[in-house]
Amino acid sequence: MDARVIRLFLFAAILSVVTGCGNERPESPETGNPAPPVLVESIVAVEELSGGNSATEITVPEGAVFHQGGMAGVYVVDGEGRLTVRWVRTGRALNGSRVILGGLDAGEMVVGRYDRSLREGAVVKQQVSETKEIQSNE
DSSP, X not given: OHHHHHHHHHHHHHHHHHHTTTOOOOBOTTTSSBOOOEEEXXXXXXXXXXXXXXXXXXXXXXXXXXXETTEEEXXXXXXXXXXXXXXXXXXXXXXXXXEEEESOOTTOEEXXXXXXXXXXXXXXXXXXXXXXXXXXXX
């Protein structure tokens, strides 16, 4: 019985790879056109910090890391702005950042603050924040 379950699981995995499962672009139901980009607060580069003993540490903002089922993940943004979940191994907190022990490389782009509404495969765009300067006549 166990061998059947394993074979069925392998068959399903191979079938999903062959058919390109998960590579569909989200479309707007009204027009059939690709959905507009989802606005996110920030998109940041994964940083590489040099430690005191010549070791380097990879870090991301603390808010970029989310947890699901005992695993930690981040949303990686590819060159087209498309989101992919990347499961990572996390280390200690460091000045508002989280050390990443495995799963990311320096220079990759991640969503700076996790948002539950984000979905893998969505196209994202960084929000433009506007600040106004108020002058005082005092």
